[in-house]
Amino acid sequence: xxxxxQIPAALxxxxxxxxxxxxSFTDSAIYNLxxxxxxxxxxxxxxxxxxxxxxxxxxxxxxxxxxKSSGRSTLYIAASQPGDSAxxxxxxxxxxxxxxxxxxxxxxxxxxx
Amino acid sequence: xxxxxxNPRHLVRRRGQEARLRCSPMKGHSHVYWYRQLPEExxxxxxxxxxxxxxxxxxMPKERFSAEFPKEGPSILRIQQVVRGDSAAxxxxxxxxxxxxxxxxxxxxxxxxxx
Numbered sequence: 001x002x003x004x005x006q007i008p009a010a011l012x013x014x015x016x017x018x019x020x021x022x023x024s025f026t027d028s029a030i031y032n033l034x035x036x037x038x039x040x041x042x043x044x045x046x047x048x049x050x051x052x053x054x055x056x057x058x059x060x061x062x063x064x065x066x067x068k069s070s071g072r073s074t075l076y077i078a079a080s081q082p083g084d085s086a087x088x089x090x091x092x093x094x095x096x097x098x099x100x101x102x103x104x105x106x107x108x109x110x111x112x113x
Numbered sequence: 114x115x116x117x118x119x120n121p122r123h124l125v126r127r128r129g130q131e132a133r134l135r136c137s138p139m140k141g142h143s144h145v146y147w148y149r150q151l152p153e154e155x156x157x158x159x160x161x162x163x164x165x166x167x168x169x170x171x172x173m174p175k176e177r178f179s180a181e182f183p184k185e186g187p188s189i190l191r192i193q194q195v196v197r198g199d200s201a202a203x204x205x206x207x208x209x210x211x212x213x214x215x216x217x218x219x220x221x222x223x224x225x226x227x228x
Contacts, residue, residue, distance in 0.1 A: 004155070036219075043117070043204060043219035044156075089155060099146070099169070099211040103155030 002027045002094055006104035014112050015082055021075040021107050023090035028068045031093040035064050035075050038087045038106065047088075048075070080111045117142075117207050118187075119220035127228050132192040132199070134223045138207030145188045146217065147173075147180060150202045159203075162188055195227045 003026045013019050023033070032051045036044040048057045048064040050073070056065040063076040077084055087108045091101040118137040126132050138145050143164055148156040158172040162182035173180065177195075182188040192199055202224045206217040 009153075034217075041221070043119075043221045044206075044217075045219070046216045049216060091156075097169075099144075099161050100158050100172075101156075101217075103148075103157070105153065105155045 002030075002092060002102050004090060004092055004102050004104040006088075006090060006107050008107060009105065010108040010110070012110040012112060013080060015080060017080050018076065018078050019080055019109075021077070021088050021109070023073040023075070023104055025071045025073075025092050025102075027094070028071050029095050030068065031095045033064075033066055033073050033090060033092050034101070035062075035073075036089045036091065038089055040086075044089065077109075082111045082113050085109055085111045115140075117205055117218050117220035119203075119205050119223050121223060122221065123224050123226070125226045125228060126195050128196055129194050132195050132225055132227075134190040134192075134203050134205075134225070135187040136190070136205030136207075136220060137187040138205075139218045142207035142209055142218070144208045144210060144215075145182050146206045146208075147188075147190050148204045148206065150204060150222075152201075156204060159190070192225070195225070197227045200225055200227045 005024045034049045035047040038044045050057045050066045061078040066073045087106040089106040091103045145162045147159040150156045160170040160173045160180045161168045177193045179191045202222045204222045206219045208215040
């Protein structure tokens with residue numbers, strides 16, 4: 001059974017620092033992996049989608065990597081800003097279903113001005 | 114384009130009452146997904162629908178829960194005889210195709226509190 005873990009559950013860093021969020025999954029057989037952002041009281045925003053054949057994806061100050069063999073993905077945020085404060089969730093898409101997503105519990109990120 | 118619209122945003126029900134949550138997908142999206150999120154937990158898949166069809170309801174409890182996506186109108190998640198354990202945030206997402214292969218657009222969620 002696929003399980004997705006995100007550690008730490010919460011992270012607080014000063015503004016301007018580069019940081020890495022971690023996501024691990026127990027079954028390396030995945031179709032793809034996605035990173036989302038969740039703001040309090042709001043829905044989720046898709047940040048990056050990495051296909052299983054890809055190693056990384058970049059969007060602005062965000063870079064997500066995928067290492068299927070080790071069951072890990074990282075989300076790198078460069079030059080963090082207070083507006084980056086949110087909960088970041090990763091989700092994997094198992095190969096047996098092209099639409100179900102299995103979610104981590106998220107990392108709550110606080111960027112201190 | 115208003116995105117995915119969910120209502121009500123907040124709903125309070127007493128045990129035994131019914132809860133109806135509505136979701137209007139993004140314009141042009143014909144695939145709708147419902148997820149439930151308990152406090153401090155990730156989302157859990159409940160049901161996947163296309164217009165007039167339930168594609169997969171394996172994540173939805175068989176008793177008391179039902180979902181529909183009619184030809185006209187929003188998708189509706191219905192919870193009958195609610196219990197305290199049903200208190201959660203219910204998120205709807207839509208896409209042009211199957212999730213995983215396509216980017217999901219999420220609504221702001223409906224937060225159900227059962228007293």
